[in-house]
Amino acid sequence: MQPIDAHALLSPWQPGMLSLTLYGVVVIALTLAILFLSRWLGRHQPNDEKLRVYESGIIPTGQARLRYPVPFFMVAIFFLIFDVEGAYIFSWAVASRPLGWAGWLQIEFFIGVLIAGLIYVWVKGGLEWGPKRD
Amino acid sequence: MNYLLGLIVLLIKIAVMLGGLLLVASYLVWLERKLLARLQIRLGPNRAGIFGLLQPIADAIKLLTKEEIVPTAADGFIFRLAPAVVAVTAMMMFAVVPLGPDIRLFGRSVPMVITDLNVGLLFVFALSSLGVYGVALGGWASNSKFALLGGIRGAAQMISYELALGLSLVPVVMLAGSFSLTAIVDAQSGVPFIVLQPVSFAIFVISAMAESKRIPFDLPEAENELGAGFHTEYSGMRFGLFFLGEYVHIQVLGALTAVFFLGGWHGPWLPPVVWLMLKIFIVALIMIWIRGTLPRLRYDQLMALGWKVLIPVSLINIVVTGAFIQFAGFS
Numbered sequence: 001m002q003p004i005d006a007h008a009l010l011s012p013w014q015p016g017m018l019s020l021t022l023y024g025v026v027v028i029a030l031t032l033a034i035l036f037l038s039r040w041l042g043r044h045q046p047n048d049e050k051l052r053v054y055e056s057g058i059i060p061t062g063q064a065r066l067r068y069p070v071p072f073f074m075v076a077i078f079f080l081i082f083d084v085e086g087a088y089i090f091s092w093a094v095a096s097r098p099l100g101w102a103g104w105l106q107i108e109f110f111i112g113v114l115i116a117g118l119i120y121v122w123v124k125g126g127l128e129w130g131p132k133r134d
Numbered sequence: 135m136n137y138l139l140g141l142i143v144l145l146i147k148i149a150v151m152l153g154g155l156l157l158v159a160s161y162l163v164w165l166e167r168k169l170l171a172r173l174q175i176r177l178g179p180n181r182a183g184i185f186g187l188l189q190p191i192a193d194a195i196k197l198l199t200k201e202e203i204v205p206t207a208a209d210g211f212i213f214r215l216a217p218a219v220v221a222v223t224a225m226m227m228f229a230v231v232p233l234g235p236d237i238r239l240f241g242r243s244v245p246m247v248i249t250d251l252n253v254g255l256l257f258v259f260a261l262s263s264l265g266v267y268g269v270a271l272g273g274w275a276s277n278s279k280f281a282l283l284g285g286i287r288g289a290a291q292m293i294s295y296e297l298a299l300g301l302s303l304v305p306v307v308m309l310a311g312s313f314s315l316t317a318i319v320d321a322q323s324g325v326p327f328i329v330l331q332p333v334s335f336a337i338f339v340i341s342a343m344a345e346s347k348r349i350p351f352d353l354p355e356a357e358n359e360l361g362a363g364f365h366t367e368y369s370g371m372r373f374g375l376f377f378l379g380e381y382v383h384i385q386v387l388g389a390l391t392a393v394f395f396l397g398g399w400h401g402p403w404l405p406p407v408v409w410l411m412l413k414i415f416i417v418a419l420i421m422i423w424i425r426g427t428l429p430r431l432r433y434d435q436l437m438a439l440g441w442k443v444l445i446p447v448s449l450i451n452i453v454v455t456g457a458f459i460q461f462a463g464f465s
Contacts, residue, residue: 038371
């Protein structure tokens with residue numbers, strides 16, 4: 001079912017790399033064509049007021065290159081950690097039947113550690129976003 | 135000669151697929167406006183053509199001929215790149231969706247899928263993660279405070295939900311024993327996975343809704359807080375590409391829901407493609423209905439739902455399903 005050899009990979013009759021590449025090229029070309037068309041058809045009458053950033057009628061003060069609040073960085077780090085571990089779970093999932101009970105026990109231990117980590121983050125307050133209620 | 139014929143067949147396949155995708159996307163906009171209007175006791179678009187059926191064409195012409203504004207303060211290159219990223223990733227995701235069983239043409243079998251990657255599911259995840267860059271970079275490059283807030287929210291929301299989305303599909307991969315979307319559909323020729331995995335299905339649908347940035351999870355846009363969120367500064371066809379990306383994404387989500395849980399193109403009596411389209415249509419309809427019914431969640435509620443409910447539940451679901459598969463040892 002899977003195209004493996006180089007011939008099948010590049011054959012247009014097979015759902016392999018050639019068709020994916022071609023599809024990608026067509027999609028990108030289509031997007032570029034739309035953008036080009038709108039640049040070509042659209043009018044261009046810029047002025048200072050129009051090119052100012054829209055902030056609901058208030059003249060913007062300063063740049064919007066603000067520093068991100070810390071909780072966003074924290075979520076990004078949690079995501080990175082959990083996502084990498086998710087990748088391990090995936091690699092087990094695809095072979096879960098041949099691995100049998102032994103594999104299941106091992107991944108259950110792994111998931112247990114993962115849940116323990118989540119509980120730790122939770123208890124430490126890493127998942128609290130709302131205003132503090134004390 | 136044979137190669138050339140194959141190439142032509144392939145190109146026609148791609149053209150039909152993309153054409154259908156864009157046509158359905160534009161009419162989904164019409165359907166959404168019409169249905170939303172009825173839910174809010176309005177009429178909706180009814181001027182262009184009967185029932186406003188020509189509205190999508192009018193919209194496309196309007197967007198194409200609008201002036202495109204790049205604010206002076208914005209980062210020009212990234213500002214121009216961001217909408218294209220959203221549209222391209224949304225369309226690319228459709229490459230791995232199987233539309234039906236192989237058909238015979240000129241004495242050769244033609245697969246009804248653009249590409250049957252053996253890591254199809256990971257391909258979908260990779261592209262949906264890349265799509266977030268469009269939102270985050272678009273918000274950042276605009277150099278507007280509202281857009282920046284929308285972009286940051288978009289990024290944080292996506293990374294919270296992607297975990298639940300990924301983990302909810304682990305049981306599907308376990309049941310099918312493959313990442314290939316074609317193999318996953320084949321595994322559902324008897325029973326669709328929604329019957330075996332209702333919990334996974336619920337988690338998948340909720341996180342997919344969050345992934346599509348629609349009500350009740352439309353915090354990156356949040357019209358009444360942030361202007362238009364990450365695309366506040368966009369106009370003309372660049373805004374149009376964000377819009378197109380959103381509606382193609384609805385179809386992709388419908389197709390993925392169908393492929394992973396509703397049995398893909400399997401179904402009695404009707405031809406396979408019709409079944410798949412019907413399932414996509416039903417999912418899209420439900421998403422529009424939800425948009426007309428639910429309020430928007432608050433930001434901390436959204437994050438809490440993702441991290442404190444969906445992720446633990448999906449992890450436990452994986453453990454239980456794993457044990458069940460080993461215990462039953464079926465197929």
